[in-house]
Amino acid sequence: MAAVLTLTRVVLVEGAAIRDVPLVVRNPPRASDGSRNQWLAIGRGSKKGEELGWGEHSQDYVVVSMSVNLQYTPQRGNITMVATFEITPRALGILTGAGAALEIKYLGIGGDDSGVFFQCYQGDPVAPPNDWVMGEDMTWRRVGAWFPLQMLPGLTMTMQPCEAPGAKAVSFNLAGLSAGQVTFAVRLLQDSWLGRTLADSVSWDITLRDEANFIVDMFPELKQSAWLPSLGVQPLPLVWTASFPGERATIIVAFDLLNENGLELHTICVRFPSGFNHSRAKVSKLFGGEKESILEVLDSMPRDWPWVRSFDDTLSDRFCIQANTTNLTVGLEYSFTFGILVPKESRWPATNIWPIDFCNHACLANVNASSSDAANSSALRRLAEVNPDLSNASDNSVVNTSNDTGADGAGQKETTMVLQPLIEDMTITYFLLGFKPNEVHPSQVMEKVNIAHRSGNMLGVCLSVAIVLAVHL
Numbered sequence: 001m002a003a004v005l006t007l008t009r010v011v012l013v014e015g016a017a018i019r020d021v022p023l024v025v026r027n028p029p030r031a032s033d034g035s036r037n038q039w040l041a042i043g044r045g046s047k048k049g050e051e052l053g054w055g056e057h058s059q060d061y062v063v064v065s066m067s068v069n070l071q072y073t074p075q076r077g078n079i080t081m082v083a084t085f086e087i088t089p090r091a092l093g094i095l096t097g098a099g100a101a102l103e104i105k106y107l108g109i110g111g112d113d114s115g116v117f118f119q120c121y122q123g124d125p126v127a128p129p130n131d132w133v134m135g136e137d138m139t140w141r142r143v144g145a146w147f148p149l150q151m152l153p154g155l156t157m158t159m160q161p162c163e164a165p166g167a168k169a170v171s172f173n174l175a176g177l178s179a180g181q182v183t184f185a186v187r188l189l190q191d192s193w194l195g196r197t198l199a200d201s202v203s204w205d206i207t208l209r210d211e212a213n214f215i216v217d218m219f220p221e222l223k224q225s226a227w228l229p230s231l232g233v234q235p236l237p238l239v240w241t242a243s244f245p246g247e248r249a250t251i252i253v254a255f256d257l258l259n260e261n262g263l264e265l266h267t268i269c270v271r272f273p274s275g276f277n278h279s280r281a282k283v284s285k286l287f288g289g290e291k292e293s294i295l296e297v298l299d300s301m302p303r304d305w306p307w308v309r310s311f312d313d314t315l316s317d318r319f320c321i322q323a324n325t326t327n328l329t330v331g332l333e334y335s336f337t338f339g340i341l342v343p344k345e346s347r348w349p350a351t352n353i354w355p356i357d358f359c360n361h362a363c364l365a366n367v368n369a370s371s372s373d374a375a376n377s378s379a380l381r382r383l384a385e386v387n388p389d390l391s392n393a394s395d396n397s398v399v400n401t402s403n404d405t406g407a408d409g410a411g412q413k414e415t416t417m418v419l420q421p422l423i424e425d426m427t428i429t430y431f432l433l434g435f436k437p438n439e440v441h442p443s444q445v446m447e448k449v450n451i452a453h454r455s456g457n458m459l460g461v462c463l464s465v466a467i468v469l470a471v472h473l
Contacts, residue, residue: 069085083185088217092179099177115192116189123161125146126144146172146186158172159171160173166189202226204222230261231428233257233358235430238251239251239252243436243438247341251339252335253335254333258330262328264325268320268357275349278341283297283339305327308321309324313338354433356431
């Protein structure tokens with residue numbers, strides 16, 4: 001890349017005129033690896049182009065990548081990606097109040113971008129009361145392919161639609177821009193394992209463009225978690241009984257056991273968003289009364305199926321259970337409940353996401369708020385050492401027969417599948433969408449309608465009896 005400044009005769013006579021001349025250049029997406037990355041000025045003659053002099057800037061020219069973060073579950077199936085990006089004052093100055101477009105593109109492993117599809121054909125989120133839909137499996141899910149979590153004041157964000165089954169890249173139109181961070185969740189389907197290369201990471205491009213499609217900011221080839229062998233679990237969307245600030249509520253966590261790898265499930269830990277806790281609603285306080293057994297206290301499903309060995313609520317910011325692996329069966333839906341104290345609205349988390357850790361080992365002692373990427377990365381290297389043939393593994397895909405894909409990775413239906421060996425000491429974190437203050441889950445609305453319906457029927461029976469008695473009198 002070079003910029004050329006041609007000098008006229010007047011400038012040649014008055015040398016001082018060539019000082020402080022602004023040149024507008026466009027930065028590359030990133031600095032070249034191994035290069036000096038310095039500005040070099042060369043003076044050449046006007047006739048033969050002979051070199052008359054040159055000068056080099058003493059400092060490296062640093063190309064700063066866009067501030068961005070991606071979190072997702074490195075598993076096959078329908079998953080939720082939580083994306084955060086920053087609109088800097090520099091970018092805002094370039095855009096000068098105009099609109100922009102944000103794009104997240106999957107690059108894959110070594111150029112193999114197969115198997116990942118953003119569900120952009122499902123459209124933008126829908127306003128209440130039509131923002132939920134019940135699937136064929138009788139599970140409520142939010143409508144839309146993406147969901148705002150933390151937005152800037154005045155910002156409007158709409159997704160550019162695509163055709164089913166999805167696209168390798170998802171783009172959003174932005175308007176009403178201001179400087180700051182934006183966080184949102186977006187659905188994607190991952191229907192392969194590691195592609196054709198065993199690796200510690202996969203690559204993504206995140207790009208902010210102006211209305212003329214020029215790059216304003218970018219993070220090229222962002223390295224994130226590689227896809228891991230299936231742990232055999234698929235959580236369903238979070239269910240809550242109440243969301244009134246400052247009061248108690250019950251959280252219901254449910255998941256499907258998809259394949260035989262799920263029979264190795266050992267520990268499940270639900271981590272609470274900032275502000276939520278169960279310091280005054282602990283499950284352990286329920287023992288000693290009418291509810292004596294773990295099954296009764298956790299209201300676990302399937303009913304009377306002893307698949308929970310124990311639970312732990314000693315930490316106020318999470319609730320964990322240990323599964324009884326001898327009583328797990330593929331193809332069933334499992335669930336458990338626990339109490340939670342809802343924060344006051346002034347302490348409501350800006351990003352209401354519930355991370356749920358599924359482990360095939362006793363991970364309670366080392367589960368924390370940090371990502372499990374490092375542990376899974378080292379485990380992946382151990383897998384390559386044990387199974388060197390996997391370094392050239394072919395793409396083993398899974399057939400997804402369900403169009404009901406769900407915001408939280410729910411609804412995965414597997415018909416044909418080649419299971420990859422399970423990694424030892426693997427922790428898989430799913431990110432479930434939370435709820436807003438006073439937001440009512442549709443299952444609770446249906447329950448109230450059913451109660452009212454039953455009450456109405458009982459009233460009708462009472463009225464009938466009264467009329468019959470009146471006639472006989």
